[in-house]
Amino acid sequence: MAALLLTVLLGTPVLLVASDPVHDSNNGTVPLVLWHGMGDSCCNPLSMGAFKKMIEEEISGIYVLSLMIGKNVVQDTENGFFLDVNTQVSMVCSQLAQDPKLQGGYNAMGFSQGAQFLRAVAQRCPSPPMRKLISVGGQHQGVYGLPRCPGESSHICDMIREALNRGAYSDLVQKHLVQAQYWHDPLNDDLYKKHSLFLADINQERAVNETYRKNLQQLEKFVMVKFLQDTVVDPVDTEWFGFLKSGQAKETETLQESVLYKEDRLGLAAMDKAQKLVFLSTDGDHLQFTAEWFNSNLLPFLR
Numbered sequence: 001m002a003a004l005l006l007t008v009l010l011g012t013p014v015l016l017v018a019s020d021p022v023h024d025s026n027n028g029t030v031p032l033v034l035w036h037g038m039g040d041s042c043c044n045p046l047s048m049g050a051f052k053k054m055i056e057e058e059i060s061g062i063y064v065l066s067l068m069i070g071k072n073v074v075q076d077t078e079n080g081f082f083l084d085v086n087t088q089v090s091m092v093c094s095q096l097a098q099d100p101k102l103q104g105g106y107n108a109m110g111f112s113q114g115a116q117f118l119r120a121v122a123q124r125c126p127s128p129p130m131r132k133l134i135s136v137g138g139q140h141q142g143v144y145g146l147p148r149c150p151g152e153s154s155h156i157c158d159m160i161r162e163a164l165n166r167g168a169y170s171d172l173v174q175k176h177l178v179q180a181q182y183w184h185d186p187l188n189d190d191l192y193k194k195h196s197l198f199l200a201d202i203n204q205e206r207a208v209n210e211t212y213r214k215n216l217q218q219l220e221k222f223v224m225v226k227f228l229q230d231t232v233v234d235p236v237d238t239e240w241f242g243f244l245k246s247g248q249a250k251e252t253e254t255l256q257e258s259v260l261y262k263e264d265r266l267g268l269a270a271m272d273k274a275q276k277l278v279f280l281s282t283d284g285d286h287l288q289f290t291a292e293w294f295n296s297n298l299l300p301f302l303r
Contacts, residue, residue, distance in 0.1 A: 028061070029059055029060075029061050029062040029063070029303075030107050030131060030303075031063040031065065031105075031106040031107070032055065032062060032064045032107050032108070032109060032302060033064075033067065033130075034048060034052060034064065034065065034066040034108075034110075034111075034114075035067045035108070035114030036076075036080070036111055036112075036114050037080070037111040037112030037113050037114050038080050038081065038112060038113050038178070038179070039077065039080065039156075040077065040080070041068070041076040041077045041080075042066040042067055042068040042069075043073055044073070048066050048111075052064045054291075058295070058299060059299075059302060059303070063102075065099065065101075065102070067114075069083065069088050069091060070083075079178075080113070080178060081156060081160070081177070081178055081179070082176060083178065084176075084178075084197070085117060085120070085178055085181045085197070085198040086197065086201075088117060088178075089120045089121055089125075092117070092121055092125075093121055093124065096121070096125065096128055097128065099128075102128045104128070105128055105129045105131045106128060106129075106131065107130070107131050107132040107133075107134070107302055108121070108130050108134065109133075109134040109136060109298075110133070110136065110138055111138075112136070112137050112138065112139070112232075112286070112287060113179075114138070115134075115136060115137065115138020115139070115140070116135075116138050116182060116199070118130075118133060118135075119135070119216070120198070120202045122216055122218075122219060123209075123211075123216050124202075124212070126215045126218060130218075130219060131219070131221075132219065132220050132221040132222075132223065132302075133219055133223065134223040134298060134302075135222070135224045135225060135239070136287065136298075137226075137227055137230065137239055138224065138239060139182055139233055139238045139239065140203075140224070140238055140241045141203070141238040141243035141258075142182040142184030142196075143179075143183060143184065143233060143234055144183070144184055144185060144186060144235065144244060144249060145234030145235075146164065146179070146234070160179055163177055163180065164179065168183040168185065169185075169191050169194075169195035169196065170195075174196070174197045175197070181198035182198060182199040183196070183199075184196075184199060184238075184243065186243070186244040186245065186248065186249055187248070187249060189246045189247070192205070203260065203265075203266065204260070204266055208265050212266065213264075213265070213266055216266055216267050217270060217271055217276075219271070221276055221277075221278055222268075222271060222276055222277050223278040223280060223298070223301055224240050224241065224277070224278065224279055225280045225281070225297075225298075226239040226240050226279070226280070226281045226282075227239065227282060227284050227285060227286050227287070227288065227289075228281050228282065228283050229283060229284055229285050230285060230286045231285055231286065232285070233286060235252055237252045237253075240254070240255060240279050241258075241260075241261075241268065242254045242255050242257075242258070243258070255268065256272075278301075280297055280298075282297075
């Protein structure tokens with residue numbers, strides 16, 4: 001992700017040119033929590049660090065917490081590949097609960113896999129309350145393919161592909177490979193539902209957890225950004241909560257066509273009816289957007 005976000009932050013000269021700061025009418029702001037994607041870290045000065053700085057320049061006085069999963073940047077990057085997602089979510093929930101600046105509520109923005117991880121935070125940890133969730137290229141129905149791994153090391157990416165192809169739902173791979181925990185094989189639906197340690201749980205595939213459903217509906221807005229030329233996420237429909245139809249790997253269905261929506265297992269249909277779901281798109285590759293697009297489409301949700 002770091003290389004791709006670098007394109008966003010440095011490849012487009014206008015992105016770091018700040019417009020007039022955004023002020024709250026009461027001279028206060030809602031804090032923002034960021035969760036990076038695979039292969040990146042909280043504080044990379046060429047990606048998330050620069051993005052955090054840009055937001056702080058755009059919104060005067062805002063508190064921005066860019067999550068570090070681990071004790072340092074190296075651990076943070078490695079944990080994006082190898083630390084059980086449920087453990088990561090628990091660590092973040094604890095960190096947010098102990099941060100005095102977040103107790104009145106916060107907005108959250110997740111990039112790529114960080115987006116579905118933050119959704120798990122919203123569903124599992126309602127205190128402090130998440131007000132708005134912005135998913136930037138998140139894979140909410142998982143992925144079925146790894147066409148261009150955006151990690152820091154091609155060796156790691158090759159290893160991930162090999163492990164997923166060998167057996168994404170084996171206990172060993174599920175417990176030790178983050179990407180396996182949101183691997184969604186439409187050709188082996190029963191296997192996925194039975195053995196997926198993370199995604200099948202937060203998507204209510206085995207049973208309906210009413211607490212998850214209730215907590216997610218507390219969001220004021222759930223914003224999902226799809227990248228129309230995405231060459232990393234497969235299928236790209238997952239960025240809008242769509243996916244491949246079960247039993248085959250060619251035809252996709254939208255969120256609204258899915259059983260998840262029709263049975264309202266997560267409360268998304270109710271949220272849609274209440275106009276809490278926002279579907280945005282941009283004509284770029286994975287995580288590639290301009291400052292102008294960000295300021296026009298996402299910045300208003302952070303005010």
